[in-house]
Amino acid sequence: MNLLSVTGLKKYHYSGILNRKEIRAVDGVDFEIGKGKALGLVGNSGCGKTTVARTVLRLTEPTAGSILFEGIDITGLRGRSLKPLGRQMQIIFQNPESSLNPRMRVYDALLEPLRIHKLCRSDEEEQKVLDLIETVNLNEELLFRYPHELSGGQLQRVVIARVLSLNPKLIVADEVTSMLDPLVQSQILNLLKDLQNRLGISYLFISHDMDVVEWMCDDIAVMDKGKIVEWK
Numbered sequence: 633m634n635l636l637s638v639t640g641l642k643k644y645h646y647s648g649i650l651n652r653k654e655i656r657a658v659d660g661v662d663f664e665i666g667k668g669k670a671l672g673l674v675g676n677s678g679c680g681k682t683t684v685a686r687t688v689l690r691l692t693e694p695t696a697g698s699i700l701f702e703g704i705d706i707t708g709l710r711g712r713s714l715k716p717l718g719r720q721m722q723i724i725f726q727n728p729e730s731s732l733n734p735r736m737r738v739y740d741a742l743l744e745p746l747r748i749h750k751l752c753r754s755d756e757e758e759q760k761v762l763d764l765i766e767t768v769n770l771n772e773e774l775l776f777r778y779p780h781e782l783s784g785g786q787l788q789r790v791v792i793a794r795v796l797s798l799n800p801k802l803i804v805a806d807e808v809t810s811m812l813d814p815l816v817q818s819q820i821l822n823l824l825k826d827l828q829n830r831l832g833i834s835y836l837f838i839s840h841d842m843d844v845v846e847w848m849c850d851d852i853a854v855m856d857k858g859k860i861v862e863w864k
């Protein structure tokens with residue numbers, strides 16, 4: 633069974649009051665992601681990549697189509713019934729700073745999801761935070777720094793560690809390396825690949841950069857004007 637199966641996915645937006653204009657951000661998209669596999673989504677700006685991601689994560693309502701996660705139809709889930717799913721599907725964005733509270737030290741940023749989701753006993757918290765920071769290959773002395781005291785690559789690793797604390801099955805990576813310089817970019821990609829191999833995490837990997845997607849992904853879907861126009 634696939635981890636994620638998306639069929640006939642559409643997301644239309646409407647603008648204007650008198651002349652109601654229809655924007656077909658996603659216009660009939662089908663794809664599957666197997667367990668531990670990475671699907672790349674590429675295409676020009678505005679072709680609908682982020683809308684696919686947001687719809688799959690149920691951050692926005694699809695206009696039509698179905699989304700199956702581990703064989704369960706999640707298209708119609710609302711409110712509280714989406715909660716357990718929220719942990720299993722996580723998203724990482726281009727700008728790691730936007731995902732971190734500037735007034736929270738790294739240690740507390742890693743502790744927060746563990747506490748919110750009651751993922752470990754209080755006497756296990758410290759060890760769990762140390763394990764997380766080690767998993768993303770960061771030195772534990774960074775735990776007591778604030779986000780503005782870290783580099784872009786270090787910040788992205790902290791965001792990845794925070795996401796990993798929830799044991800996700802699927803990570804949506806939206807342009808995660810596009811703000812980093814090439815060396816740091818390859819280090820982050822290596823880390824994500826390593827997590828895929830070690831933990832069996834699946835990725836929906838969105839990028840403008842074909843080289844990155846080719847290196848990272850098992851399958852690549854090319855989007856144009858809301859549709860998948862080519863598979864690689």
Ligand SMILES: Nc1ncnc2c1ncn2[C@@H]1O[C@H](COP(=O)(O)OP(=O)(O)OP(=O)(O)O)[C@@H](O)[C@H]1O
Binds near residue numbers: 657678679680682683
């Ligand atoms: N909330 C919205 N209301 C109206 N139109 C929207 C909305 N969100 C996205 N769109 C439009 O839908 C289309 C697809 O946008 P989307 O952000 O998914 O593209 P993208 O491929 O991710 O682009 P980029 O690579 O620039 O991030 C664009 O034309 C965009 O303007």
